[in-house]
Amino acid sequence: MTSPPPRALSARVGIVLLVVAGLSWGTSGVLGTLLVRASGLPFLSVAAYRILVGGLLLTGFALAGRRFRPPRTRAGILRIALLGGASAVFQLAFFSAVGAVGVSVATLVAIGSAPVFVLVVDLATGRQRLHPRLVAALACTAAGLALFMGTPPAGIDPAEALLGCGLAVVAGAAFASISLLGARPHPDFDDVTGTALAFGLGGLVVLVVAAASGGPIAFAPTPASVALVLLLGLIPSAVAYFAYLTGLKAHSSTTGVLVSLLEPVTGAVLAAVVLGERLPPAGLVGAGLLLAAVALVAWPPRGSAREVDAAGAGLGEGDQLGVGVPEVACTSPAWIAHTTPVWASAASRRGQVWSRMVRSATAGENPRSSSSRTAASGDGASVFAAPHSRPIARACAAESGDSSRWAATALTSST
Incomplete structure (x- = not known):
C-alpha cells in the first residue's frame, strides 16, 4: 500500500x-x-x-x-x-x-x-x-x-x-x-x-x-x-x-x-x-x-494570500502577497493528500474582487481541453490549484496509482 x-x-x-x-x-x-x-x-x-x-x-x-x-x-x-x-x-x-x-x-x-x-x-x-x-x-x-x-x-x-x-x-x-x-x-x-x-x-x-x-x-x-x-x-x-x-x-x-x-x-x-x-x-x-x-x-496584510511552496510547486513571494492561489490537493479512492491552506482572493484597485474558475480536469479528460473548464466533482472532493500546482496534482495522482481519477481546479484573479 x-x-x-x-x-x-x-x-x-x-x-x-x-x-x-x-x-x-x-x-x-x-x-x-x-x-x-x-x-x-x-x-x-x-x-x-x-x-x-x-x-x-x-x-x-x-x-x-x-x-x-x-x-x-x-x-x-x-x-x-x-x-x-x-x-x-x-x-x-x-x-x-x-x-x-x-x-x-x-x-x-x-x-x-x-x-x-x-x-x-x-x-x-x-x-x-x-x-x-x-x-x-x-x-x-x-x-x-x-x-x-x-x-x-x-x-x-x-x-x-x-x-x-x-x-x-x-x-x-x-x-x-x-x-x-x-x-x-x-x-x-x-x-x-x-x-x-x-x-x-x-x-x-x-x-x-x-x-x-x-x-x-x-x-x-x-x-x-x-x-x-x-x-x-x-x-x-x-x-x-x-x-x-x-x-x-x-x-x-x-x-x-x-x-x-x-x-x-x-x-x-x-x-x-x-x-x-x-x-x-x-x-x-x-x-x-x-x-x-x-x-x-x-507578516503579509490581513486577507492576503499566504505563500506556500508545496513540494517545489514554484510559488514565489508574489503568492504570499496576494497575487497567487497557492493551494493544491489530490483525490483518489485511497487517500486525499498534499492539501495546503489557501486564501484565494485578490482585490482590484477599485476594491472589487474578481475570481473565476479557469481550468479543471475530470476523470479521463484532458485538463487543457475546453470541456474541462468546469468544477470537478468526482467522488465529492473539489480541489483548487494555481497553474503552478498542476504538476503536483499529477504527481499525487501518479503516486496514488490512479492517474485517471484526479481533480484540479485553477483559481486565478483578474483586475
Whole structure:
C-alpha cells in the first residue's frame, strides 16, 4: 500500500523556522570570537570546526530517526556537491573578509548582498514579482544596512578594505546559492541528510584550505573550548541551516534571505551584552529598519494570500502577497493528500474582487481541453490549484496509482 506524502508545511510554521534560523545565525560571531580567544585557533580553523561538527550532529540525528538516505542518483549527488561547495565558499570568503575588514562590515556586506543575488535570479526565472511591500522591504534593507554598517574600522588600507568587501560579496553570493538550491527539495534525500552531507563535504574543503594556509588546526581542549565548539556546531550550524532549509519549503528564497537579516541585528545585541560592544545611535536606527524589512515579508496584510511552496510547486513571494492561489490537493479512492491552506482572493484597485474558475480536469479528460473548464466533482472532493500546482496534482495522482481519477481546479484573479 502506498502511504500518503507528508503534509505540506504551512506558511506560518515556515516563517517561524526562518526566524529561528536568523536568530541562530546571529550567535555565530560571538561564539566564534569566544572560541578564537579560548583556543587560539585562526578563524579559518574555527569555520572548519563549525560546519564539520554541525554535519556530524545532523548525521547523528538522521541516523537516530532512521532518516539518513544518501543520494543514489547523479542529480542527488550533484545537489549535495553544489551545496557542499557553496558552504565551503561561504565559510572561506566570509572569514577571510572578517580578517580584512572586521566582523561587522563583513557580516553586513555578506548578508546584505545575498537578497540582491536571490532577487535577480528569481526575477529572471519568473519565480518572483515586484510588489509595493517587497520594494519597501528592500528599501528598508538598503537604508538599514547603510546605517547599521556605520564607519569602517580605522587604520584599514583602502585596497585591503576593497578586497575584504569583495570577499564578503562572494560570501553573499554563496549564501544566495545555498538559498536557491535549498528552496527546491530533492526526492533522493530529506533536509537533514542533505545538510549533513553538504556540511561534511564543505567542512573537509575548509579544513584542507585552513591546513594549507599554515595556521594551527589542533588545540588543547578545555571544558570551555569544547563547549564552544559544540555550541558553534549546534546553534548557528545544525539548527540554523536545518530550520532555514525546512522553512524554504513554504516560502520563496527572497523571503528567506530577507528574514535572515535578523542575523546582524541578533549579532549586534549579543556583542553588546557578551563582548561589551556599543551600537551607535545610527546603528540602532538601522537595526530597526532591518526589523521592519523582516516584518514586511514575514507578516503579509490581513486577507492576503499566504505563500506556500508545496513540494517545489514554484510559488514565489508574489503568492504570499496576494497575487497567487497557492493551494493544491489530490483525490483518489485511497487517500486525499498534499492539501495546503489557501486564501484565494485578490482585490482590484477599485476594491472589487474578481475570481473565476479557469481550468479543471475530470476523470479521463484532458485538463487543457475546453470541456474541462468546469468544477470537478468526482467522488465529492473539489480541489483548487494555481497553474503552478498542476504538476503536483499529477504527481499525487501518479503516486496514488490512479492517474485517471484526479481533480484540479485553477483559481486565478483578474483586475
